[in-house]
Amino acid sequence: MLERILLTTVVLAAGWAAPAAAQTIYPINRAEILAGSKFDLKVEFPGAPMASDVKVTVNGKDAAEVFGKRPMIVEWEDGNKLTAYWLRNVSLPKAGKIEVEAKVGGKSEKVAWEVYGTPKRVAKNVIFFLGDGFSIAHRTAARIMSKGLHEGKYGGELSFDDMPHMALVSTAGTDSIVTDSANGMSAYMTGHKSCVNALGVYCASNKNTLDHPKVETMGDILRRKTKMSIGVVTNSEIEDATPAGVVAHTRKRSDFNDIVEMFYDVKPDVIMGGGSPNWLPKSTPGSKRKDETDYIKKFQDAGYAFVATKTEMNKAVAEGKTKILGLYNTGNIDGALDLKYLKKGSVSKFPDQPDVAEETRAAIAALSKNPDGFFLMVESARIDKYSHSLDPERALFDTIMLGNAVQAAKDFAAKHPDTLIIVTADHAHPVSIIGTYNDDTPGQTPREKLGTYAEAVEPNYGAVDAEGYPSNIDVSKRIGFAFGTSPDTCFNAKPYLDGENVPAVAGATKGTYVENPKACERPGAVHITGNLPFDASSGVHSGDDVLLTAMGPGSEALHGRIDNSYVFRVMATALGLAK
Amino acid sequence: MTDPHSGSFRKRISRRGFLAASLLLSTGRARAEAPTPLTFDTLYSEFGVRGLVFSPIVKASAGRAVSIVGYMAPPLKAEAAFFVLTREPLAICPFCQSDADWPSDIVVVRLAAASAIVSAGTRVTVTGRLEVGSAVDPDTGFVSQLRIVDAQYRRGP
Ligand SMILES: [Zn+2]
Numbered sequence: 001m002l003e004r005i006l007l008t009t010v011v012l013a014a015g016w017a018a019p020a021a022a023q024t025i026y027p028i029n030r031a032e033i034l035a036g037s038k039f040d041l042k043v044e045f046p047g048a049p050m051a052s053d054v055k056v057t058v059n060g061k062d063a064a065e066v067f068g069k070r071p072m073i074v075e076w077e078d079g080n081k082l083t084a085y086w087l088r089n090v091s092l093p094k095a096g097k098i099e100v101e102a103k104v105g106g107k108s109e110k111v112a113w114e115v116y117g118t119p120k121r122v123a124k125n126v127i128f129f130l131g132d133g134f135s136i137a138h139r140t141a142a143r144i145m146s147k148g149l150h151e152g153k154y155g156g157e158l159s160f161d162d163m164p165h166m167a168l169v170s171t172a173g174t175d176s177i178v179t180d181s182a183n184g185m186s187a188y189m190t191g192h193k194s195c196v197n198a199l200g201v202y203c204a205s206n207k208n209t210l211d212h213p214k215v216e217t218m219g220d221i222l223r224r225k226t227k228m229s230i231g232v233v234t235n236s237e238i239e240d241a242t243p244a245g246v247v248a249h250t251r252k253r254s255d256f257n258d259i260v261e262m263f264y265d266v267k268p269d270v271i272m273g274g275g276s277p278n279w280l281p282k283s284t285p286g287s288k289r290k291d292e293t294d295y296i297k298k299f300q301d302a303g304y305a306f307v308a309t310k311t312e313m314n315k316a317v318a319e320g321k322t323k324i325l326g327l328y329n330t331g332n333i334d335g336a337l338d339l340k341y342l343k344k345g346s347v348s349k350f351p352d353q354p355d356v357a358e359e360t361r362a363a364i365a366a367l368s369k370n371p372d373g374f375f376l377m378v379e380s381a382r383i384d385k386y387s388h389s390l391d392p393e394r395a396l397f398d399t400i401m402l403g404n405a406v407q408a409a410k411d412f413a414a415k416h417p418d419t420l421i422i423v424t425a426d427h428a429h430p431v432s433i434i435g436t437y438n439d440d441t442p443g444q445t446p447r448e449k450l451g452t453y454a455e456a457v458e459p460n461y462g463a464v465d466a467e468g469y470p471s472n473i474d475v476s477k478r479i480g481f482a483f484g485t486s487p488d489t490c491f492n493a494k495p496y497l498d499g500e501n502v503p504a505v506a507g508a509t510k511g512t513y514v515e516n517p518k519a520c521e522r523p524g525a526v527h528i529t530g531n532l533p534f535d536a537s538s539g540v541h542s543g544d545d546v547l548l549t550a551m552g553p554g555s556e557a558l559h560g561r562i563d564n565s566y567v568f569r570v571m572a573t574a575l576g577l578a579k
Numbered sequence: 580m581t582d583p584h585s586g587s588f589r590k591r592i593s594r595r596g597f598l599a600a601s602l603l604l605s606t607g608r609a610r611a612e613a614p615t616p617l618t619f620d621t622l623y624s625e626f627g628v629r630g631l632v633f634s635p636i637v638k639a640s641a642g643r644a645v646s647i648v649g650y651m652a653p654p655l656k657a658e659a660a661f662f663v664l665t666r667e668p669l670a671i672c673p674f675c676q677s678d679a680d681w682p683s684d685i686v687v688v689r690l691a692a693a694s695a696i697v698s699a700g701t702r703v704t705v706t707g708r709l710e711v712g713s714a715v716d717p718d719t720g721f722v723s724q725l726r727i728v729d730a731q732y733r734r735g736p
Binding site: 287331502 | 623697698
């Protein structure tokens with residue numbers, strides 16, 4: 001045994017002869033930190049050196065002294081060959097440049113942070129809209145569908161297009177060039193970039209998903225420092241990444257039961273979405289909890305009106321309730337196409353669900369009663385989900401719905417000009433308008449029907465209803481809305497009238513997906529060879545920049561190309577949160 | 580192509596001849612009865628935000644032999660004696676593959692013996708003994724309301 005240990009040591013020593021892994025410091029280099037906001041300082045010293053040998057300084061002074069706290073130093077943390085140095089829940093009150101240095105033996109590693117202050121508060125309210133996966137082609141195609149395009153000009157503007165400020169937002173995370181909804185939203189809600197699947201944390205080596213170094217979220221800060229009301233509104237499951245981003249700290253976005261608890265810790269005044277099973281005690285059929293906690297009851301006990309339908313939601317608002325928990329579906333709330341026209345999805349089970357615009361109006365009515373102002377996050381979640389499932393019409397209807405929700409905010413801002421409105425996306429999808437599918441051309445298959453360039457004629461969707469949705473999508477001339485990625489699938493370039501597209505299903509070989517045989521039975525369907533790895537079941541996100549539009553006090557700071565994390569800084573500045 | 584039919588109850592007995600007498604009795608009864616056909620539409624009499632209510636036929640079938648047609652979803656772990664039966668073939672979000680994302684009306688199937696997995700696009704008929712009520716799988720932590728145990732399956736409705 002002793003021999004083996006010695007041998008290991010020799011191998012280790014040999015390993016260290018090569019360039020050693022450097023100390024890793026969180027928050028990472030080039031972090032921008034809101035003055036006074038809380039964060040966990042963690043340094044990982046590789047090789048598990050002795051606690052007494054590691055040293056961390058902030059602007060040359062011992063970090064423990066600077067933060068007035070004793071560090072926790074853990075050798076072989078979680079069994080990893082590293083020594084972890086922790087100063088949890090610390091903050092830097094003054095703006096300025098900060099240099100953090102981590103030393104062990106002769107090796108030093110440094111990071112630089114910028115701590116920023118905020119001038120006087122200029123916005124009373126902030127409404128932050130996030131179209132999940134909302135890309136340029138969604139925007140353009142929704143405008144064609146909803147406003148019409150004739151002789152090269154549109155019949156009108158979508159509400160989010162018609163704003164004075166616009167920026168191009170880069171969404172990449174700390175780990176890769178393509179982000180997901182978790183770290184995409186986390187950057188907007190904390191001002192710190194993170195890695196795929198993570199919310200409100202930096203991605204360190206910790207084994208427990210809840211132990212990673214935390215940074216404060218917008219929800220945390222507003223609760224701790226202000227009397228403002230907070231609203232979180234979506235049509236996804238409320239525990240899903242985007243709404244969770246307002247309150248959550250976890251390395252793994254699917255920690256849904258923990259995320260419900262994090263909602264309870266912050267207690268946003270208005271919470272609306274789907275996903276009730278994670279709120280129900282384990283013994284209730286349909287529950288996905290692993291404990292007997294009844295979170296609906298806990299919120300009711302904390303003074304919330306619980307509502308499960310649009311009718312109940314509107315009644316609670318009419319009664320002047322200011323704390324509302326609305327869960328309208330066990331899964332995601334159905335998208336606009338199913339809610340309004342096709343009645344597919346889960347509409348038969350949940351016939352009285354609000355759409356995102358109705359939720360937004362209700363949330364604003366409840367939140368705006370607070371004289372100290374409010375922060376509202378609104379997500380149109382299924383633009384992304386329907387783009388994963390390669391279902392253009394559903395994604396575009398939910399883009400139009402996002403426009404209606406933004407219009408509700410603009411209507412409010414018209415009377416309350418001290419409201420900052422921001423509309424953006426967490427990441428892109430590889431989508432593009434490539435022409436028009438025209439059933440008047442001979443043939444049955446998509447390639448025979450696709451008109452490009454001069455043959456990309458104006459589509460003939462049905463007349464637009466009062467909410468801006470075309471009354472018919474099953475028309476002879478449809479937008480050729482192409483997805484740049486897919487698994488093996490079948491495709492016939494027709495709308496999915498019987499329910500959301502399922503491009504691929506799990507194959508017999510574990511971890512692979514094959515074309516959905518049902519999709520191949522559709523008239524004119526052709527086989528499409530996927531261009532994604534074999535474990536992809538649907539389309540994937542893309543690393544393209546996304547667009548942001550904004551109006552109201554503070555929005556003038558949003559222009560040019562910016563990082564997603566900078567948007568947090570703009571909101572924190574408008575609200576004067578560094579004080 | 581041969582039907583990847585699961586091992587039968589009898590095979591399990593021969594392999595594990597020390598099975599407790601009580602289990603033998605209960606499963607024996609389940610085999611003796613003609614299975615009650617269930618459908619995904621008749622599992623719950625109420626399906627709401629505040630929870631689901633098992634249908635009378637499900638309550639009456641607890642502990643008894645049932646059959647149901649659905650789609651085999653990929654198991655969470657590479658364990659071929661355990662899979663999830665769904666109403667429709669699933670399109671799974673690539674970033675959220677955990678039990679948190681399953682539809683509410685799934686049925687967990689525990690096969691009498693390990694078996695090959697078929698493509699999720701294939702409809703299968705599962706036969707076995709129905710277990711009713713919330714349970715957490717000790718190995719995977721998977722929460723389920725309805726389970727068909729000592730089960731076998733065949734392709735097609
Ligand atoms: Zn996505």
